Amino acid sequence: MNKKFSADNFPVYNESMKRRKIKNFLSFLKAIWKGSKPLAKLFKTPSKFYIYDAGTNKVMSCEPSIYIMLEKLFSMDIKEAITDFLSKYAWDEFLYASGSIRSVIKSQNVLLTTKVEKFGAFDTFEEYESLIHSSLEILCLETCEMCNLRCAYCIYNEHASSKRNHGKQSMNWEVARRAIDYLKEHSLCSKNVAISFYGGEPLVNFPLIEECVTYARSILSDKPLTFSISTNGTLVTSKIAEFFHKNSFQVLLSIDGPREIHDGYRKDFNGNGSFDHALKGLRCLFDAYGDESTGKIHLNMVYSPPWSSQRLDRIAELWEEVSWLPKEMKLHISYPTPGSILPGMYSNSGDDEDKSLQEWSYEKFYDEFIGKGFSNAVASSVTEPRIAGLVKRSVCQEPMDQYSLNGCCIPGVRRLYVTVDGTFHVCERINHTAPTIGNVYSGIDIEVIRKIYLDEYTKAIFPFCSNCWAVELCKSCYMDIFSNGKLDFKNREHYCPAEKKSLEVLLSNYCSLLEQDSQKLKYLYDYEQL
Numbered sequence: 001m002n003k004k005f006s007a008d009n010f011p012v013y014n015e016s017m018k019r020r021k022i023k024n025f026l027s028f029l030k031a032i033w034k035g036s037k038p039l040a041k042l043f044k045t046p047s048k049f050y051i052y053d054a055g056t057n058k059v060m061s062c063e064p065s066i067y068i069m070l071e072k073l074f075s076m077d078i079k080e081a082i083t084d085f086l087s088k089y090a091w092d093e094f095l096y097a098s099g100s101i102r103s104v105i106k107s108q109n110v111l112l113t114t115k116v117e118k119f120g121a122f123d124t125f126e127e128y129e130s131l132i133h134s135s136l137e138i139l140c141l142e143t144c145e146m147c148n149l150r151c152a153y154c155i156y157n158e159h160a161s162s163k164r165n166h167g168k169q170s171m172n173w174e175v176a177r178r179a180i181d182y183l184k185e186h187s188l189c190s191k192n193v194a195i196s197f198y199g200g201e202p203l204v205n206f207p208l209i210e211e212c213v214t215y216a217r218s219i220l221s222d223k224p225l226t227f228s229i230s231t232n233g234t235l236v237t238s239k240i241a242e243f244f245h246k247n248s249f250q251v252l253l254s255i256d257g258p259r260e261i262h263d264g265y266r267k268d269f270n271g272n273g274s275f276d277h278a279l280k281g282l283r284c285l286f287d288a289y290g291d292e293s294t295g296k297i298h299l300n301m302v303y304s305p306p307w308s309s310q311r312l313d314r315i316a317e318l319w320e321e322v323s324w325l326p327k328e329m330k331l332h333i334s335y336p337t338p339g340s341i342l343p344g345m346y347s348n349s350g351d352d353e354d355k356s357l358q359e360w361s362y363e364k365f366y367d368e369f370i371g372k373g374f375s376n377a378v379a380s381s382v383t384e385p386r387i388a389g390l391v392k393r394s395v396c397q398e399p400m401d402q403y404s405l406n407g408c409c410i411p412g413v414r415r416l417y418v419t420v421d422g423t424f425h426v427c428e429r430i431n432h433t434a435p436t437i438g439n440v441y442s443g444i445d446i447e448v449i450r451k452i453y454l455d456e457y458t459k460a461i462f463p464f465c466s467n468c469w470a471v472e473l474c475k476s477c478y479m480d481i482f483s484n485g486k487l488d489f490k491n492r493e494h495y496c497p498a499e500k501k502s503l504e505v506l507l508s509n510y511c512s513l514l515e516q517d518s519q520k521l522k523y524l525y526d527y528e529q530l
Contacts, residue, residue: 038055041507043507057395116466140198146169150269173208195213227248303334361382391525392525411453424436
């Protein structure tokens with residue numbers, strides 16, 4: 001939409017010619033939109049105007065008059081939009097805007113999709129079933145339900161209804177062995193396989209982890225095998241760190257920032273902060289991994305209330321206070337899970353919603369991007385994966401004929417979560433009331449996957465997603481849509497507007513970076529999510 005048209009090239013139009021021109025443009029739009037509006041989003045940066053087209057996943061810049069014309073066309077009846085535009089702008093502006101819109105629709109195949117008709121990666125369930133039986137990639141084992149800490153925002157607290165409470169069970173060897181056998185039998189077409197250890201605090205049951213690694217190496221020697229663990233770090237010793245290094249573990253260790261921020265929420269049974277113990281465990285890992293630390297050891301941070309840019313500044317000072325922490329290390333930072341914090345713990349924040357993390361992170365990232373700031377691990381960890389998602393998005397030359405189920409994985413393929421008793425769940429983040437998809441004794445339950453996670457879910461999301469411009473960018477998934485064992489979309493009324501607003505800001509931020517230097521974003525093609 002950047003092509004320039006000179007007013008000198010336009011012929012002189014009499015009233016009859018103008019009416020005919022308007023009628024032709026009106027008929028053209030009515031023919032392709034058929035009473036609907038295209039799935040597209042207009043947005044701005046501080047210096048330019050843009051449109052995102054959901055049908056092709058294209059982002060295109062446009063001139064102000066085109067933007068204004070499209071804005072009216074998207075929000076009004078087509079005839080009323082044209083009339084309104086002509087009441088405020090000159091005829092030459094209409095010729096330029098309407099001609100450009102018509103031209104780009106024909107040449108770029110944008111603004112053609114008005115409704116999503118089909119969701120899902122495949123046409124038949126047999127194609128899903130084939131993957132489920134042959135392409136499992138990650139096995140996640142819940143080694144135990146116990147934890148040596150009582151973090152105030154933990155999803156396993158009694159007041160957090162979406163998950164089980166802290167328990168006392170541990171996974172036994174029989175369950176673990178069967179789970180690893182299942183991985184071997186159902187990953188024949190996977191190029192790589194991985195086993196992840198989760199809890200509770202998984203190191204409470206460290207002997208089981210040792211057994212699992214030895215056994216997995218013995219039966220999965222025909223393809224690359226990797227291991228990972230999520231831990232609070234307080235139980236990591238030199239011996240455990242050496243074991244992790246020897247077996248090339250990826251370690252995600254939880255530290256929320258400097259001592260007073262970390263200890264504000266991450267406490268033990270007696271209410272004592274855990275910072276010193278966690279930092280000691282992290283030091284053991286760095287000593288064991290040496291030069292490999294940056295690629296293998298990552299931080300997990302929870303950004304907890306009271307939220308503010310000052311609090312984020314303080315969190316980022318962790319790298320100044322712990323001098324041996326590399327600033328280029330990857331970390332995962334997120335808000336507490338909704339409902340995991342008691343209302344009284346929000347302190348002075350006054351609300352359970354916040355935008356400071358995204359805004360602060362982008363500002364810091366942008367300043368570094370244009371050479372006015374310094375590398376900031378926290379800012380990069382928030383901004384890079386979101387921008388990378390746009391950099392690596394699939395752009396189509398023709399409108400897509402079917403769309404993915406938002407951010408949902410195919411159950412039993414990307415990952416499989418096994419609880420201490422051997423029950424299969426879609427993943428470790430999913431609501432505990434979500435229907436289980438099998439167990440280590442009887443295997444995967446194909447019918448539950450087909451009926452609930454594919455058929456019923458697809459039918460349920462259709463009213464929300466089929467007319468939404470954000471359908472291809474949205475990352476919502478199965479994680480929080482179950483209540484009492486059934487699909488429950490009541491949270492969508494809040495989630496959808498917030499997600500669309502967030503994506504609009506993301507698109508604007510992405511284009512602002514491209515305006516500065518599109519070449520500097522190429523490194524994100526190789527960005528890998530934690």
